[in-house]
Amino acid sequence: MSYAPTAVSAPQRGLIESARRGDEFAFQAIVEPHRRALHAHCYRMLGSVQDAEDALQDTLLRAWRGLPRFEGRSSLRSWLYRIATNVCLKQIQRRSKRVLPVDYGTAADPHDGPGPPLAESTWLEPYTDSAHEADEGLAAPDARYEQRESIELAFVAALQHLPPRQRAVLILRDVFGFSAAEVGEALHAAPDAVHSILQRAHKAVHERLPERSQQATLRSLGDEHLQRLVDGYVEAWEKGDVDAILAMLTDDAVLAMPPRPSWFQGREAVGAFLAAWPLAKDRRWRLVPTVANGQLAFTTYLWDRERGFYREQGIAVLTLAEDGRIRDLTAFHSRTERWIAGTSGISTRNGGSGRRIAKGDAWTRTAPQPADLHDGFSP
Numbered sequence: 001m002s003y004a005p006t007a008v009s010a011p012q013r014g015l016i017e018s019a020r021r022g023d024e025f026a027f028q029a030i031v032e033p034h035r036r037a038l039h040a041h042c043y044r045m046l047g048s049v050q051d052a053e054d055a056l057q058d059t060l061l062r063a064w065r066g067l068p069r070f071e072g073r074s075s076l077r078s079w080l081y082r083i084a085t086n087v088c089l090k091q092i093q094r095r096s097k098r099v100l101p102v103d104y105g106t107a108a109d110p111h112d113g114p115g116p117p118l119a120e121s122t123w124l125e126p127y128t129d130s131a132h133e134a135d136e137g138l139a140a141p142d143a144r145y146e147q148r149e150s151i152e153l154a155f156v157a158a159l160q161h162l163p164p165r166q167r168a169v170l171i172l173r174d175v176f177g178f179s180a181a182e183v184g185e186a187l188h189a190a191p192d193a194v195h196s197i198l199q200r201a202h203k204a205v206h207e208r209l210p211e212r213s214q215q216a217t218l219r220s221l222g223d224e225h226l227q228r229l230v231d232g233y234v235e236a237w238e239k240g241d242v243d244a245i246l247a248m249l250t251d252d253a254v255l256a257m258p259p260r261p262s263w264f265q266g267r268e269a270v271g272a273f274l275a276a277w278p279l280a281k282d283r284r285w286r287l288v289p290t291v292a293n294g295q296l297a298f299t300t301y302l303w304d305r306e307r308g309f310y311r312e313q314g315i316a317v318l319t320l321a322e323d324g325r326i327r328d329l330t331a332f333h334s335r336t337e338r339w340i341a342g343t344s345g346i347s348t349r350n351g352g353s354g355r356r357i358a359k360g361d362a363w364t365r366t367a368p369q370p371a372d373l374h375d376g377f378s379p
Contacts, residue, residue, distance in 0.1 A: 008072040016076075020068050027064055034077060035060075038084050040127075040151060044171050045088035047098035047124040047160045055091055059084040074185070078178065082186035085168050092164045098124045100157050100330065101256040101263040108262040110273035115262040117333075123258035124160060126292040126315045126332045127151055148294030149213045150175045153317060153330060156293065158208035165189075166201040173198050212322060214295050221324050226296065229324060234287045234298070240279045246271045250325045257331045270329075286310050292317045300331070 008016065018026035038059060042052035062083050070079055099122065108115065149155060150171075159167050165187060172178045172186065173194070180191035180198075189197070218226065229248070236244035246267050255270045256263035264273050278285075284303035291297055297317045301310035312334070319328035 008076060012076060013072070016067065016070065016072070019064075027067070030076065031060060031063065031080065034080050038080060041081065041084055041171065041176070042088055043127050044150065044156055044159055044175065045085070045164075045167060046091060047156055048121075049125050049127060051091060051095075055084065055087045058087045062087065074182065078182050078186075081172065081176065081178070085172065085186050089164050089168060095121060098122065098160050100124050100153070101258055101261050102254060103157070103161075104261050107254075107265045107269070110264050110269045110276070112262075113273075113277060114257060114260045117259040118261055120259050123332075124153070124157055126153075126297070126317055126330075127156070128290065128292045128297075128315060148215045151294050152214050153293045153295065153319065153328075154209055154214075155205075158205045161208065162201055162204055166197055166204070169194055169197045170201040170205065214319060217320050217322055218296070220322065221320070225324055229320075230289050230296070233318075233326075234289070237279075237285055237287050237298075240281065240283070240285075242271050242275045242279055245274065245279075248326050249329075250321050250327050253326055253328065255329045255331070257333055259333065287316075290315070295319060 012030065015026045015030050019030060035056070039052055039056045042055040042059070043049060046052055046055060059080065063080060066083070070076075074082075101123075104122070159171070162170065168187060169183055172183045173180070178186075180194040183189075184191045184194045187194070221229075232244070233248060235241075236248070249267055249270065252266055253270055254263060254265050255273065264270050286301045286303075287298040288301070289296070290299050292315050295317050297315055300313045300316055302313050303309075304311045314331060314333040316329060316331040318326050319330070321327045
């Protein structure tokens, strides 16, 4: 069997032949360089980390079973993404669209408190895996979106509003830089049709995206500003200082809390809700800086008075305005979050930037150094 020399390299050919004979280690060597990027691709398509994991496993299983039929006319990378895309398209057919609370309903009255949580399958999920940092698929020089821009909340949320084929075309063309011919082969469409689909997808997505990405904003603010923001936000939240938090917000800031549909807009509404609920005087929090969706984020923990330690509540992702104020605060809570009701807990957890260990009401930071808080934000 012949191979196109530009599609499959000689070392890959040997591994493929070994994998065809049932060598699982050879198969792992073939797919491992693509695993993280494939997972990120599935997340962009599906808006869910768990669904992305399921899709990735299905993709690898189909690739293993289909390897005898892979003739090497296209690149191995293109073949894997073709499988992953079609797996995701089939998953999308079986479930509802994932959204953020701001796309689900109107802003709530803060005096009504948080609404009851809805099914988690309704909501877009945060992406806290480091997969986007190793996204090998973004080497193409004409790719429209940078690595972290293509995983930001606003971009992933906008993708979920596209029809599935438009979503697939935009991701494959703009994020991964596949040619129209390669995308057409994956979706059984002519290259001209791919161009037409891409134009419609661009129009729909751009209507939902802010003028400036978070990556551009983070670069313009610089590490020192971000460090002050992190320190100030953690201090204000842990002290329950609502006024200090409100001073960090834009006038029209939004607070949302999936899986609860309630969301609040404007300083006054956000402040009233914070003071009456999560930052009521009987609650104590600890925050660990991390990164989610390529954005500044915090793993949040609430003090469990009954058991004497802090219990993880979720991930809070910040979207910053150009001047460094917080425009959106999206707090992704677990369905058992305890700022509403009783508590049960844990004593240690890894935040994205290091471990803190709860000892009574004190926390000991074991790693990393302060400069690591913004690892990945520097240009």
